Amino acid sequence: MSKSIQSVQCEHLDKMDIVWDRPDTLIDVPMHYCPGCGHSVVHRLIMEVVQELNIQDITIGVAPVGCSVFSYNYMDVDMQEAAHGRATAVATGIKRVLPDKIIYSYQGDGDLAAIGTAETIHTINRGENIVMIFVNNGIYGMTGGQMAPTTLKGSVTSTTPTGRDLSIHGHPLNIAEMIAILPGAYYVTRQAVNSAKTVRKTKKALLRGFKNQIDGKGGVSFIEVVSNCPSGWKMTPLQSNKWLDDNMLGTYPLGDIKVPEKIA
């Protein structure tokens, strides 16, 4: 194989520390996601947290219907794949019969904030001691880029060919703010994965969420991750991450929305 750009070699790797490596809990297979898709990053972060907290043996995840439907092929924990929108009902069923296990649900915006809105609200309202991970890419990625409840005003999708018209399609749904008022919501935060900095913060948020559950804190730890969908947005990965910064975060500002006083 000939190479036009020479890659740099290192002679003394043995004298260096490995400061970052793929977590063992992330199954070593190529993921099916489009290049640059944030789902992959969120999967990896969850598995980093599972590994660091040493809870692989007691963790059960629930996959949604959406692009991340196959997430059990990557996250090396026991998993159940739920019907579209019902991940938190399934998670409830699991947590209620196995209260000592660590349960998380993983959902897209169509799954969590459209078809599954009732389950979302009531799971949180019951204060299930689980982690809910919400990947908000403002679009229906899996079905080919249709409008999601979180799609921004004016955004062109395959079902809003002239852009989302608020008078016809309603408004982008800020579900995190909505559910934060529920007593069953213990910790609500909105993060992103479009830069190293935001990835670090998302990791911290996930860590906090899982720790909450381990500590048996009453209520849901709700971690929204504003993410991209290069394919659905019809952008390159780099453009999508920039667009996320410039557009998504105006409607979905990052940061903690509800933090329990003791850990604030």
Place this chain on the structure above:
Amino acid sequence: MAKLHGHVTINIENCKGCELCTDACPQNSLNMSKNINKKGYHYAILVEENCTGCTNCALVCPEAVMTVYRENKNRIIKPAPMASIDSKNISVSIS
């Protein structure tokens, strides 16, 4: 303060050429190869020796193909599993 010396190895066969790592690298140590991997993607490679091991590239990489190394001044020698690194991170052995 002098910057620490670092290094990254990349499992190029799983790289999808998204370029997020090259964009995230504060040192501009990474670039996209003109070559393609088996999946047909131009893959990322380390092209400069100025890597500090900051891990930014690894954090943004959707495919988790990076391994990041950093020099450790406090440590005499680390029995790093060279063999396994070599087999896993193809870029090390490619020339």
Place this chain on the structure above:
Amino acid sequence: MKKRVSEKILMKGNEAIAEAAIRAGVKAYFGYPITPQSELLEYMSAQLNSRGGVFLQAESEVAAINMVYGAAGCGERVMTSTSSPGFSLMQEGISYIASAELPCLLVNVQRGGPGLGTIQPAQSDYFQAVKGGGHGDYNLIVLAPNSVQEMANFTYLGFDLADQYRTPVLILADGALGQMMEPVVFPDYDIVKNKVDHSSWATRGKKDGKQHVITTLHIEPEKMEIINNHLQEKYRDICDKEIRFEATKTDDAEILLIAYGLSSRIAHHALELARDEGLKVGLFRPITLYPFPYRQIRALTKKVDSILTVEMNAGQMVEDVRLAVGEKVPVHFYGRTGGVIPQPEEILEKIRAISIAPQMEKIF
């Protein structure tokens, strides 16, 4: 200690299912209120949490069935109960459960439909119950009790069959059976002995080093077909082994009544009235509606002159009876709908008419 076995308790059918489920070691019950099954949910709410299980009132039948999916996926004994409109809402989840081969017990205490319908007893969810109900090629084992005692018995049986075949089992009852009070004896049941070990596939945390996944998605059609072939093989096995029925006075019968559940009780009453008049009437009662006793009914066509199917719907099981009988003997139908219960005298009237002119009326 006095044995509880022979203790007779006066109970509603709905409560008998709940009590039997608890005695069968049900670990979780998820449900949503709907008449005429709410006593089951209420009994569970009062009893289950203090008797080793978890009761949870869900926000909808959709949520309830998906909670069942989650808990059943952990290999626990779980159940839900509802009535007709709620059972419609559960269909997607039941299809997932059947596909993922999760054992669980479902109860549909039917009421009159379609639509919101009535709260009176009906049997108009027969098609939905025995032909799958949701999307895709699957079947439920469907048990049709006709007494409070059987409501209890079939609850134990339902859990056992669900475990044995890794399949959802449905008790198809109706509002009358749910509401009526009858003495019931709860048989001895050894939970430990009867509970099947599901640890080889259940998601309980990756303990044995092997990842367990509950999924129903198999993108490649060839793979999906393999799953389907496996399911069909299981259903064939069930059809071979699990057919249950009851035949009354069929030996000398000229007219054979076929009815299940509540209508079988009414048909039995009509049989007695007819016998009093010297009419030779028998009764065949399918107990499993799936697997349906096609062969057993077909065998009876050698003896009887005509068949009368009695149902509380516009004619659903009669289609399976006609499938079993073919052209061998005329098959008649008598049914009332919308929650109206047919009276024995109405059936007797029909029996009399058939005894004079046994040839089949035009179906269409």
